[in-house]
Amino acid sequence: MKTSSQNLFKASVIAASVAVASSTYSAGFALNDHSATASGNALAGAAASGADISFSYWNPALFLNASETTVYASGAYVMPSVEATVTSASGASALGSTNIGADSSSDSVSDALIPAIYFAKPLSSNTVAGISLNVPFGLSGDYGDDWAGRFHGTETGIQDIALSFTLAHQMNKQLSIGASVQLHEAEVILASAVGAPGLEGDGIIEADATGYGYSLGALFEPMQGTRIGVGYRSKVDFDFEGDITYTDVDSLNSTLTSYGLANLVDTSVSDSLTFPSVLTISLDQELTKKLVLGLTAMRTGWDSMDGINIDFDSSQDNSVLSFGFENKWFYSIGLTYDYSDKLTLRTGVAMDDSPVKDEYSSARTPDGDRKWISVGGTYDFNDMSSVAFAFTHVMIDDVNVSRDGTGEDASRGTLEADYESKANVFSVAMNMAF
Template sequence: MHSVNSFARISALAFGIAGVLAFGQAHGAAFQLKENSAKGLGRAFAGSGSAPGDASVIATNPAAMRHLEGTQFQGDVSLISFSAKFDGGGRLVGPTGPGTGFPISGGNGGDAGTIAAVPAMYFHTPLGEKAHLGASLTVPFGFKTEYDRDWVGRYHGVKTDLKTADLGLSLSYDVNPYVSFGAQVFVERLEVDLSNAVDLGTVMFSQGGGPLGFAPGNADVYSQLEGSSNDWGYTVGTLLSFNENTHMGLSYRSKVKHEIDNGKATFTATNAQATGGLAVLAARGLFVNTGGKAEIELPASATLSFTRKVNDNLSIMFDYSRTFWKPSFDSVTVDFSSNQPNNVLPFNYRDTSFTSLGADYKLSDTLTLRGGVAYDQTPTTAEHRDVRVPDTSRKWLSVGLSWAPSEKAEYSFGYTHLFTTDPTIDQVSATGSTLSGSYDVTGDVLGASINYKF
């Protein structure tokens, strides 16, 4: 079994951490959240930086605060339902290489998806005749998948929980009724909690542990990595109005570089055999609970937004945004507090596009209907798709409405269904086990908001 011995040259601790940090190899469109407005959700976020009457522009394009009237507060919540069910199997490393051994035990992991609420809040007030002040609380990135702990793909991932929150302050200035400029500075909180199983049986077997009863798949260790970081970024934008009915917004959100220096890696044996293996390796300084550092760079993005009021009832909107995953997610380097050498983890993300077209129709003075379609591209490819976020490009179909019973209050609702193809997985773990199969992925988003003018 000489081919297995090659795995002995790989850092034992890296077996756990490389799998734990593999969330970056999954997909970005899912943990890059656009769900910051029920009104925007109803038209697939077309017109996100140019359409009047939505306070979410405080975060997406501060220059468009020109369209907000007086002092107002807006609160939004989006309920995201994501389902991911795996169908397939895997094999352990064998005498002739990865995936040539016995089938991996365990089921398909259950539904790895989740239902999550994503909040957003906005406040706007004018400063004199031409300036505007805004504040926002948004969630621009976030995702969670969690499989059964003993599932067949446990060596690739069990739990992935990444979430952020941005607290921003915005200012804008109207040069004239046709040109406005704006900017926001925000503080971002990032929290990461990631886990997977490690095939300690293979690690020990490759280091001569066969006579001690170690074999691939018989001594699993549960590995977990947690960490958090606070950092800051900015958004700048402009709103150009060709006339009172036609508006174009341009905005740019900066990347945010998070320096995680409080990372914690822990390893827990799942049976008596694994407990013995941990003790042997700990004496060599391997598989010990330790701190660590990592740099995670969340990507920059740019958006072109267009809104045209066709008549007193109908308005049409368009959005195109580009997210610059490269080079932010080419790789991530992990620096351990122990004597463990650094590990460079490749992710191979590509830049992505989001395109949407939507419309509002004012049915009466109090009721507005809306709808939209969009195409959302994933940054991953079949070659690099991971179990943590089994993503694929998707199409959006959105509907929504707003009801304004008075001049001060407006209530909005939006719904989006995501149409996807079944993504496939074909992966090899650090210890040579394989996993192949496909996913049944579905997604729905329901949003609600209230806007109140003081």
């Protein structure tokens, strides 16, 4: 039965159902396009910018960028490209370790839309209340049922939707603070082939959970033209519950019985996962009256994600996939230039390191270090409305996945595969004051 908080999220989940983007955009499965404005200079200055209220995602104190009731709606269209080349694969050793062969897959990910919505209401000259809807984390991949690595994964989906309620207050001319509480709704889909070549079926896990988090932020302006911002988004604990459904496993179960192994049966599943915290430190420095330098360092606490350990409500052994994630930093530098009274231009570059150690890389997490190149801008129609736009090209290091079929992969077999990935992202947003 759905909880009341899950019912609260029902409309939001439907509205953002296209929001799960492939992991090609951001390291791990973080999604970082929550603002077309911020994307224009690769998030440089994200926790310190005075441009608009969308920067409140990284620092809730930046809801103070609104002097009037304001709505900001942003969308990022992610166009990923992933080519997976399997050099060798074999089935589970317990069922004969049959060689599967080699193949290539170039359509394992699809285009996706990432939405973000912000609403700000000034309560006084120095206090602003805000509400925002974001998709902090997302991952999506579908290799199809026939690729050589199908026992390691055919479909992977993770989606986290966060609804935040924020208060921001200006303490004095130098210091502003903000805080939010967040309600998260997460869904996970994991599918793979089960058994061995010639004696196989399919299994799919679907589970969801509700979690709670918070964010804190501060903006310090030691002198005119210098803004230093710090924002922290907490980790979020989820207790996932769902079901696993098998198809075409009758012959496989007969063989498992003959080996004295547990049969595969539809049942309930559960797992606990902790999505990571994010610390953002930024500088927004005015170089001239028209030119601003932005710097950002962002730390994601990926070590909270130790892996997947799915508990089946039956005699089946747990399904385990270790992540071995490491905490990583994201760095960016960018420039903002006031070209005219109506047009502002932006550009930036970023380094986004993957949290995945080489030895833990898998078909579900074929993750490499990334470099961003971004351009964008804002056009002001009038004092009350503007449009922001951005383009980001993401270059991703090639990745090798090597699984030897032992330990937690004993039921999956071996896999040797090479991945080449990249992505283009187009973002646009509308900002309106009332």
